[in-house]
Amino acid sequence: MKILKLEKSDLDKWLAEWMKSSPVYAPVQSGFGSFYDWARLEQGRMPELLPGVPKSSIKTFLFPQPETLEEFSADPADPSAFILKAPKTAEQLTIIAGVRPCDARSVSLNALPYAKDPYYSNRLRNTALVGFTCETQCSTCFCTRTGGLPTGTEGLDIAITRMDNTFLAEILTQKGELLAEAGRTGTDAGGDALSRLEQSRKNSGSPVSSADDPAPILREKDLMALYQAPFWQEIAEPCLNCGACTFLCPTCYCFDIQDEVIRDRGRRIRYWDSCMFPLFTLHASGHNPRGLKLQRVRNRFMHKLKYFPERFGPISCVGCGRCIRECPVNIDIREVYTDLLAI
Amino acid sequence: MTKQTADNPNNQMVNSYTPFPARIDDILVETEDGNLKTFRIVLENQKDISKWNHVPGQFAMLSLAGRGEIPIGIASSPTEKGRILFTVNRAGVVTKALHQMETGSRIGVRGPLGNGFPVDSDLKGKNIVIIAGGFAFTTLRATLVYMLANRDNYGKITVIYGARTPGMLLYRDELKEWAGRNDLEVHVTIDSEAPGWDGLVGFVPTIAGEVAPSPENAAALICGPPIMIKFTMPPLEKIGWTDDQVYLSLENRMKCGLGVCGHCNVGPVYVCKDGPVFTREQVQRLPVEF
Amino acid sequence: MSDTNSTITLEIRARAGELLASGEVKAFLGFAEGSIPMATRPFIARTPEQAEKLVWNSFCVINPAGFLPEVLKSVEPSRGPKDPPPEGPLPRVGVVATGCWSRNMVVQMKENQVSRDRLVILGIGSRGMVSNKKVQAMVGGRDITAIEEGEHSLTVHCDGEKTEIHRWDVIRDNCRTCTHPDPVIFDYQIGDSAGERHIEDRYVQVDKIEAMSAAQRWQWFQNEISKCIRCYACRNACPLCYCPTCFVDDSRPQWVGKSTDPVDTSIFHILRAYHCAGRCTDCGACESVCPMGIRLRILTKKLEKDVLEMYGSEAGLDLEAPLPLATYTMNDPQQFIIKG
Numbered sequence: 016m017k018i019l020k021l022e023k024s025d026l027d028k029w030l031a032e033w034m035k036s037s038p039v040y041a042p043v044q045s046g047f048g049s050f051y052d053w054a055r056l057e058q059g060r061m062p063e064l065l066p067g068v069p070k071s072s073i074k075t076f077l078f079p080q081p082e083t084l085e086e087f088s089a090d091p092a093d094p095s096a097f098i099l100k101a102p103k104t105a106e107q108l109t110i111i112a113g114v115r116p117c118d119a120r121s122v123s124l125n126a127l128p129y130a131k132d133p134y135y136s137n138r139l140r141n142t143a144l145v146g147f148t149c150e151t152q153c154s155t156c157f158c159t160r161t162g163g164l165p166t167g168t169e170g171l172d173i174a175i176t177r178m179d180n181t182f183l184a185e186i187l188t189q190k191g192e193l194l195a196e197a198g199r200t201g202t203d204a205g206g207d208a209l210s211r212l213e214q215s216r217k218n219s220g221s222p223v224s225s226a227d228d229p230a231p232i233l234r235e236k237d238l239m240a241l242y243q244a245p246f247w248q249e250i251a252e253p254c255l256n257c258g259a260c261t262f263l264c265p266t267c268y269c270f271d272i273q274d275e276v277i278r279d280r281g282r283r284i285r286y287w288d289s290c291m292f293p294l295f296t297l298h299a300s301g302h303n304p305r306g307l308k309l310q311r312v313r314n315r316f317m318h319k320l321k322y323f324p325e326r327f328g329p330i331s332c333v334g335c336g337r338c339i340r341e342c343p344v345n346i347d348i349r350e351v352y353t354d355l356l357a358i
Numbered sequence: 359m360t361k362q363t364a365d366n367p368n369n370q371m372v373n374s375y376t377p378f379p380a381r382i383d384d385i386l387v388e389t390e391d392g393n394l395k396t397f398r399i400v401l402e403n404q405k406d407i408s409k410w411n412h413v414p415g416q417f418a419m420l421s422l423a424g425r426g427e428i429p430i431g432i433a434s435s436p437t438e439k440g441r442i443l444f445t446v447n448r449a450g451v452v453t454k455a456l457h458q459m460e461t462g463s464r465i466g467v468r469g470p471l472g473n474g475f476p477v478d479s480d481l482k483g484k485n486i487v488i489i490a491g492g493f494a495f496t497t498l499r500a501t502l503v504y505m506l507a508n509r510d511n512y513g514k515i516t517v518i519y520g521a522r523t524p525g526m527l528l529y530r531d532e533l534k535e536w537a538g539r540n541d542l543e544v545h546v547t548i549d550s551e552a553p554g555w556d557g558l559v560g561f562v563p564t565i566a567g568e569v570a571p572s573p574e575n576a577a578a579l580i581c582g583p584p585i586m587i588k589f590t591m592p593p594l595e596k597i598g599w600t601d602d603q604v605y606l607s608l609e610n611r612m613k614c615g616l617g618v619c620g621h622c623n624v625g626p627v628y629v630c631k632d633g634p635v636f637t638r639e640q641v642q643r644l645p646v647e648f
Numbered sequence: 649m650s651d652t653n654s655t656i657t658l659e660i661r662a663r664a665g666e667l668l669a670s671g672e673v674k675a676f677l678g679f680a681e682g683s684i685p686m687a688t689r690p691f692i693a694r695t696p697e698q699a700e701k702l703v704w705n706s707f708c709v710i711n712p713a714g715f716l717p718e719v720l721k722s723v724e725p726s727r728g729p730k731d732p733p734p735e736g737p738l739p740r741v742g743v744v745a746t747g748c749w750s751r752n753m754v755v756q757m758k759e760n761q762v763s764r765d766r767l768v769i770l771g772i773g774s775r776g777m778v779s780n781k782k783v784q785a786m787v788g789g790r791d792i793t794a795i796e797e798g799e800h801s802l803t804v805h806c807d808g809e810k811t812e813i814h815r816w817d818v819i820r821d822n823c824r825t826c827t828h829p830d831p832v833i834f835d836y837q838i839g840d841s842a843g844e845r846h847i848e849d850r851y852v853q854v855d856k857i858e859a860m861s862a863a864q865r866w867q868w869f870q871n872e873i874s875k876c877i878r879c880y881a882c883r884n885a886c887p888l889c890y891c892p893t894c895f896v897d898d899s900r901p902q903w904v905g906k907s908t909d910p911v912d913t914s915i916f917h918i919l920r921a922y923h924c925a926g927r928c929t930d931c932g933a934c935e936s937v938c939p940m941g942i943r944l945r946i947l948t949k950k951l952e953k954d955v956l957e958m959y960g961s962e963a964g965l966d967l968e969a970p971l972p973l974a975t976y977t978m979n980d981p982q983q984f985i986i987k988g
Contacts, residue, residue, distance in 0.1 A: 044789055050875075050941050051789050065789050070940065071877075081907035084375050087423045097423040097464045098379045128618050133371040153791035154684060238625060242645050253690040255714075257881035259939040269620030272613045273906060276424045283423070286907035288619070289879070294897050295621060296611050296647075299450035304610060304624075304647040314623070314647075322626035343881050343937035344710060345682035345689040451899060 017186040018208035019201035026175070026182060029198035030056060033110050036197070040076065041113040042069035053111075062113045066151035068335045072265030073118045076111055077138045078125065081284035084134070084272065090279035099283060104137045110194065112145040117158045117333040119146050119170035121265030127327040128268060143190045146171040155336030157349055162228035162329050166216050178215055183208060229356055230324045236358060241321055242313065246354045251312035253344035258289035260338035260346070261315065266331045269295075290314050316351045374616055377421040377466025378406040380442075385461055388445060390525030394493050395457060396433065396445045399467060410470070412436050414477055414501035415607060415635045418469025419615050420444060420456065428452040429612045429630070432470060433496040435503035442467065445496045445528060471615040472634050475501050475579060475605060478511075484577045485513035487570060489590060491520050491562045491582030495528050497607060498581050502536075509541055516571055520547040520562040520586075524555045545569050562586050567593030579605045591638075601639035608634050608641070608648045624648050650799040656704040656772060656839040660744060663770055663836055665699040667742045673768050674723035676742035677712050678702040685795040685805075686780040692719055704744075705797055706778040706815070709936035712743050713752035713887035716762050740766045744838070746774035748822075748931035750831035751964025752887045755927050758971060761890060764833070771834025773842030776816075776823030777932070778802065781941055783818050787811055822932030822945055825850050832965055854950045869914070875940040876913045878906065882934035882944055883920060888927050895919060921947035926955045926972040927963050 021029070033039050034056060041062030043054045052070040056062065085099035122144065129135035149156070149165035158165060168174040172191035175184045183204055186195050195201065204211075233241075261267040271288035274281060288295060291312070296305045305311050323331035332348065339347050384398035397420075401407045412418075412432055419427040428450065434443035448457045459465070475481060475497075486505060490498045505512050517536065521527045527546065537544045547558035547565045558565055563586065570578075570593065578599065580587055587606065594604070610622035610629045617631030625644045627633065664676040680691035680701045688707045692715075693699045723739040745753060750771060756762045784792070787806045794805040802818065804811045816824075827850060829842035849855075857865060880896070883889045895903045896916050904919075905912035921944075928948040935945045955961055958981045961972035 052875075066791055081909065089424055097466070099376055099421065099423055099466055101373050101376050131371060131374065131616070132618060133373045133375075136371055151791070154793050155791075239643070239645070242625070252692055253715075255881060255884040255937070257884040257937070258877075258879035259881045259937070262877045262879045263939055268618075270613070271619070271621075271906065272427065274424050274426050275905060281424050284907060285619075287877075288613075288621070290620060292880075292897070294899075298609070298611055299453070310647065317625070318620075318623070322623065325626045339684060341939035343885055343939075345684070345687040347683040350683065451902075 016209070017192070017195070018204040018212070019184045019186065019195060020204040020208070021175070021182040021184055021201045023180070023182070025198075025200045027061065028200045029194075030061065030112065031058065032198050033112075033194065034058070037108045037110050039110045039112055041111070056112075064113050064147055066149070067153040067156060068115050068118060068337060069113075070263070070337075072121060072263060072335065072337065073111055073114060073144070074121065074125065074265050074268070076109065077122060077135065077142060078268060078270075078287075079138075080270075080286040082134060082286070083282050083284055085283045087281045087283075088279060089276045089281045093279075097281075101133075104141075106141060108141055108143060108190075110143045110145060114144045114146040114171065115335070116146060116148055116165060116167035116169070116171070116174075117156075117161075117163055117335040118265050119144055120158075120163050120167060120333045121335075122170040124266050124327075124329060124331060124333065125268050143172045143194055144170060145173045145191075145194065146175065148174055148176045150177060153336065155339045156334060157336060158334035160227040160229065160349070160352060161332045161334040162230055163333050176212060176215075178212070183212055185209075185212070228330075229320070229352055230328065230330045232356060233320050233330065234324045234328075236321070236355070238321060238325070241355055241358055242317060244354065244358050247309055247313045250316075250346060250351060250354075251309040254291075254308055254312050254346060255343055256291050256293070256308055256311060257343065258287075258291050259341050259343065261289035261291055262287055263337040263341055265333060265335060265337075266319070267315075290318070312346075316348065316355075319348075320352070320355055374468070375614070377419065377427075377468040378403065378410075380465055380467045382459060382461055382463050382465060383441065385459075388528050388530075389493075390523070393448045394445055394528065395448075396443055396528075397456070399442045399444060399465070400440070401442075401467065402464075407440075410442070412470035413474030414504045415474035415497045416470040416472045417497070417615075417634060418442075418444070418467050418471060419612075420446070420452070421466030421468055422452055422455050422459075423466065425455045426452045427466075427468065427613075427615075428456075429471070429615060431497035431500075431607070431634075433499050435500045435507060437504055437507040443500075445493065445499075447493050468615065472630060473632065475635050477501060477504055477508075481577050482511050483513065484575055485571060486515045487566075487576060487578040488515070488517045488519075489562060489566055489578060489580045489582070490518070491586040492522070492526070493528060494581035494583070494607075495519055498579060499529055499532070501579060506536075506539075506542070513575065514543070514571060515541070516543045516545070516569065518545045518547070518562060518566050518569060520549070520560075520565065522549045523552055524548055524557075543569075561589070563589035563593060566590050567596070570594055570597060570599075573597065573599040573603055577603050577605060581607050601642055602637050604638040605635055606638055606641060608636060610648050650797050652775065652799065652839065653705050653797060657702065659838045660702050660704055660770060660772075661699050663838065664693060664702055664742055665696040667768055668693060668699055669696040672740065673742040674739035675719055676702070677715055677719050678744045679704065679708045679710075679712075682707070685792050686778070686783060690715060692722075704772070706775070706802075707780065708744075709777050709780075709820070709933060710885060711749050711752060711887050711931045711933040712745070713749050713756060713931075714885060714889075714933070716741065716743065716753070716756065716767070716887075717890065720762060720766055738766055740768055742768040742770065744772055745769045745831045745834060746772050747826065747828040747830050747832065747842070748774075748929040750833050751828065751929040752931060754832060754964035754967050755929070756887060757967060759927075764967075768836075769831065769834040770836050770838045771831035772838045773831070773840060774823070774826070774829040775842060776819040776826065776829070777936075778815065778818050779820040779936065782820075783813065786813055786818065820932050820936065821853055821943075822930045822935070822949075825852065826930070828962075828965070833967070851949065851953045853946055854953050857946060857950070869917075870910060872942050872944075873913045873917050874910065875942055876908060876917070877940060878908055878913065878916070879939065881937040881939060882942075885933040885937040886924070887931075887933075888924050889920075917944070917947065921951060924948050925951040926959070926961065928952055929963050 039056045172188045270285040319331040379402040383400040386396045388394040417431045421427045430444045612622045613619040615630045617628040622629040667673040676693040679688040796803040802813045959972040
């Protein structure tokens, strides 16, 4: 793996060079309440990285809504009317810069259920993730309790770490190499760069292992013992059954599919859906297997912490803390971890 | 990922979201209330026809462009070449629209999806009891037709099928034909006496208790309303049937049919991908979320 | 904690504890401490011991009225859908209420969602609640690790530094223009009355938008709602939204698309606001819970202004007064029917 040394001005140059041929997105601050979210960069609008994660997760890019699955003609005179065809995908690279390790990890976690999803795979192939490792852990950050690390590089093409006033860029993939080349600046950081990086991480006091990963323990626990645990009622009671947690969560990947027709053109789209909504499971007969709030809240946490690890191994949570920060009634997934692990 | 790439040299994944274009070839009104119709579907493209291969118990998404999709059990057996049957109950937005369509109309079919009954593995060599209630007979019809076409692979076959009234029975012509066969035991029942009906009268669980064979080297395939399944189990258990011998087909709201969209999960399993067929033993270990 | 808040907290705990101990109420709906700074958790105490968890501070932004139907149901003896209601009075529920929340309870009573005799209301004169988004903006979006609340100030801990903020500077917009901070109905008064407030520029936030041209206004609206992720936190936090099936969820027929297409999102927000006309008390819950920071309540505030100007009516002030949009009088203005 190559490591490049960059000055702040080199970083700006990288972004400026990339913008010439690709859309580049990064977190910026704007508007009411210090709204910190992704925006497309342009000359003069450069990223301002704050500690922690932006408002929306990067699923906004890899799992956008709405996403057109197929298009069709709704003109009865057309011989191919009502035949659904997937739209042609443009092979255009999109660069997401300033990605935090937790968000980057969510991309690989979502790729597990989406392994055979052509839309997700296409976007993954056409997206480059340039990450910034974390120097600060916010009060709502808990990546080390999910199998991740503030300095983790999983899912990234380039991982940038600040070292005093310069930056070290780990070029992790072929896509990363292409980007570094296109950036047209930066010097080789030398053979000992990796060990210097590791040493500096150690010195910074940043956690170096995710020893608190609950996945192995939760996988072994009896499913029905967790499901029937006494604490679900108390956790669910204040819940509003809104979708704020699921829609901001980088690893909530459920969707609904719907058809839309405007005059003689139609499309089938998918868009985010939430297991918090009663309609999510409602049968046409009126029967609803998860008609109660408690059942829906339990399903969300059980999916992340038990069902997903049983199926794929890791838990479906990266510890970004968005759900904790934005839950209107302060349901804190860290407390659910503690409760489940105690069963 | 690597495997996918190897299978598809141009790096194009199979898109399982896109339905095959198909035409409605024939429509048969099954029940006296008109709420159940059987649609005979023919795929439009030869390459789709040659690729199509399903197992009894699987389902497909019927796709009405502009309306949406709906998961429907495949009512035909793979041995009935050239036709795919779906018996559809008029219930929601899509099924209502489908019921209004005419022969020759274009729809889409996406599938086959799900696991199906293990007709070529676990069920092979066994005595089979098929127990069905109301319009849940559809995939069991597929299974029965398949088993009759491969008759030597199975032991004794018993069918117990019930509906509210004679007019609510599905596949009435075939029921008559099957009743005449000597390699098959058929018990058709209706809930209460009706004029002109000289067959069995009584609920499916009662009849099952009376005619169910010994559980020895046997498997039961049960499809019907939850209440029927619930009351059918005790008489079977009484004569020694165990949960691992009983196969059920679950239903849940579905969208993708591929185990991705998250709607149909029952605990850690997806009805659309891991099911819809489960043994009762498997179901008993899951939350009751179906 | 400020003196006022700690006094109120202790009084709530004592009163709720008594009510639960005596059996006068079966459950008490209030707030508990949250797990992060600036968060509280709606909390239902069912035993006198649990009442000790109740707190009162400047971050109680959820309107408890929204939970009342569910909590009331939870204390009823369980029965099947076809069973007759039990004989005798049903168990009661205690709840805290400020001016706007109590007005929402009045609206709920008029709309037959809750019944007065099943509630024991602890009335609290509101000093206004703090907007966590405004506080966040004050510290440039940095991570806040702790907040201490003084009588008129907040001390924000951030990156090891302390920042002192004047409380009124970060009060929610709805509280800033509130004219009825005292509860309109209650059984026990907790703390002191907040007194009538005379706000000169009650609709200043709406006036600003109204002063724009139609095109500018539309631009403003589109810009605000472009952030919407359709999570429905606004709808679900609103005590006025209790339809069993919301028009956005209905699929037979489908009134509105479910994705974040601007057309669909616009329809959702416009219709949501109109459904609240003449009923909204500007409690601000919708705006407080919006994870995307959309200034939602300007829409409902505009309708509040219109209803006051056209019908002289304010929601939830009077248990006897008719609902303005469900009543017709000969004096009703009719500019929208007859021009001139």
